[in-house]
Amino acid sequence: MYNTEHKRYFSHELLDWxxxxxxxxxxxxxxxxxxxxxxxIMLQQTRVDTVIPYFQRFIERxxxxxxxxxxxxxxxxxxxxxxxxxxxxxxxQQAARQVKEQYGGMMPSGKDEVAGLKGVGPYTAGAIRSxxxxxxxxxxDGNVMRVLSRYFLIEEDIMKVRTRTHMEELVMxxxxxxxxxxFSQALMELGALVCTPKSPKCLTCPVMHHCAARFEGxxxxxxxxxxxxxPRPEYRLTAIVEGSGQHQGKILxxxxxxxxxxxxxxxxxxxxxxxxxxxxxxxxxxxxxxERLTGALREExxxxxAASYFMDAEHVFSHIRWHMRVYRCQYQELPSAExxxxxxxxxxxxxxxxxxxxxxxxxxxxxxxxxxxxxxGAYFAS
Numbered sequence: 001m002y003n004t005e006h007k008r009y010f011s012h013e014l015l016d017w018x019x020x021x022x023x024x025x026x027x028x029x030x031x032x033x034x035x036x037x038x039x040x041i042m043l044q045q046t047r048v049d050t051v052i053p054y055f056q057r058f059i060e061r062x063x064x065x066x067x068x069x070x071x072x073x074x075x076x077x078x079x080x081x082x083x084x085x086x087x088x089x090x091x092x093q094q095a096a097r098q099v100k101e102q103y104g105g106m107m108p109s110g111k112d113e114v115a116g117l118k119g120v121g122p123y124t125a126g127a128i129r130s131x132x133x134x135x136x137x138x139x140x141d142g143n144v145m146r147v148l149s150r151y152f153l154i155e156e157d158i159m160k161v162r163t164r165t166h167m168e169e170l171v172m173x174x175x176x177x178x179x180x181x182x183f184s185q186a187l188m189e190l191g192a193l194v195c196t197p198k199s200p201k202c203l204t205c206p207v208m209h210h211c212a213a214r215f216e217g218x219x220x221x222x223x224x225x226x227x228x229x230x231p232r233p234e235y236r237l238t239a240i241v242e243g244s245g246q247h248q249g250k251i252l253x254x255x256x257x258x259x260x261x262x263x264x265x266x267x268x269x270x271x272x273x274x275x276x277x278x279x280x281x282x283x284x285x286x287x288x289x290x291e292r293l294t295g296a297l298r299e300e301x302x303x304x305x306a307a308s309y310f311m312d313a314e315h316v317f318s319h320i321r322w323h324m325r326v327y328r329c330q331y332q333e334l335p336s337a338e339x340x341x342x343x344x345x346x347x348x349x350x351x352x353x354x355x356x357x358x359x360x361x362x363x364x365x366x367x368x369x370x371x372x373x374x375x376x377g378a379y380f381a382s
Contacts (some may be wrong), residue, residue: 002152002170006210010151011174011183017206018186023048023193026055028185033107033132034065040127041092041119046083048192054083066105069096077265077367084370086262091119109133122168130184136175138168139184143191149223150195153212159226231321235281237293238270238313238326240379241304243357250357251379252302252331253366261317266356266366268375270324271296281312281325293327302355304329311378315371326375 022028025048027039038058042051061079062068068076073093080089095117099107107128108114115125126139140148145158148167156163175183194201200219202208213219241252253266271293273284281289290306297304306327313324358366360380368376 007174009210010207011176013206014186014190015176015179015182018182018189021193022185022189026052026059031132033109033128035059036132037107037124037128038092040124040131041088042083044088044124045085050083054080064105065096065099065107068093069100069105073264074367078365081367082370082373086265086367086369088119090263094118095120107132109135111137122164126168127184130175130180132181134178134181136172136180137184138171139188140164140167140171141188143195144171144187146197146223147187147191147195150200150213150219151207151211153216153218153222155218155222155224157226158223229319231316231319233321233323235273235284236270236322236324237273237281237289237296237306238268238324238375239293239297239302239304239306239329240268240310240326240375241297241302241329241331243331247331247357250359250362251376252304252355253358253368254355261320262369264367266368267372268326269297269300269302281323289325290327293329297329303332305332311375313371313375315369322371324371324375 025039027035039051039055042055042058058079061075062071071093073090076089076093077086080086083089098117099105103113109129109132111125111129114120114128115122120128123139123141126137127141129135129137130139142158145164145167148154148170149156149158152170154163154167156166158164158167171187190205190207194205198220202211202214202219205211208214211219213222239252243250243252252269254269256262256265256267258264273281273289273292284292286309293306294304297306307330308328310326310328313322313326315322315324356362356366360376363373363376363380
């Protein structure tokens with residue numbers, strides 16, 4: 001289907017360019033499959049520059065598959081804090097436990113074995129097998145699909161399964177014998193540094209002389225990709241419940257359920273104003289907002305009253321956009337309230353505790369989603 005000469009040229013020139021220009025990245029200094037696996041999970045939807053310090057801290061804390069498998073989940077989430085997409089961290093740890101139990105702590109290299117690990121999809125499986133074990137296996141992500149779409153003028157929607165399958169088959173015909181590891185990384189590197197989504201650097205591209213999209217003037221039109229639905233807006237009122245008496249200087253946080261979005265992480269109490277976008281914060285008067293938040297806190301058994309506006313915050317998930325209005329809330333020091341805290345919060349060390357009183361130093365002990373890190377950072381700095 002594609003010109004053999006052009007394919008041979010592509011592979012040769014790409015690898016020559018990679019050999020001379022590849023970045024010095026921490027996970028490239030080793031062939032340890034575990035390091036490559038961790039890096040690939042972290043790099044999903046995250047920039048390389050952001051990942052590097054997280055990767056280094058994670059490997060320092062969990063240097064082996066066994067160390068990760070045996071670690072408390074809270075420690076794994078805390079080490080992941082700030083990267084987002086926390087289900088990736090949970091899946092990584094569950095998969096580490098699979099490897100420990102099923103393969104004696106040694107990362108498998110077989111296609112079915114790698115693909116059977118929790119959280120490992122087709123791309124990640126291909127990346128692990130090709131990069132770590134030098135096995136000819138297609139690792140086709142967004143960067144790779146963009147490069148292939150342009151070089152071979154593939155005018156098919158890359159969001160469709162058949163297009164991905166077609167590209168995986170194409171990649172298998174491009175991998176030079178004995179260089180699967182370098183080829184996978186070179187293809188990703190080209191997409192990340194040169195064949196970028198916008199304003200591709202065609203004049204510095206090592207394969208520009210046979211790029212079909214460049215000849216057709218379509219390099220910025222490809223790849224063809226169906227636009228994803230915009231994230232659904234949700235409007236939330238958020239409480240900074242300020243302690244008094246023995247909890248003076250601390251605020252109340254709660255733990256999310258063990259399953260679902262941001263499972264098991266810590267957050268400030270908050271209530272949804274609208275989960276379908278039918279109402280927003282701008283349409284809710286200040287007094288009504290504080291009354292609503294106060295009522296929601298009381299329904300949870302928290303004897304606190306919304307007192308003053310603090311800040312607005314926003315956080316975007318893949319499918320939801322949280323719009324949050326944050327209020328400082330005064331906690332009433334009552335015997336019944338203290339009994340409630342004792343029953344639900346218990347000791348700091350209790351992993352099942354739903355509520356805790358914390359100060360700025362305590363934030364080092366609990367994993368919070370990014371939006372709450374920003375809010376708490378602003379609060380403790382004020």
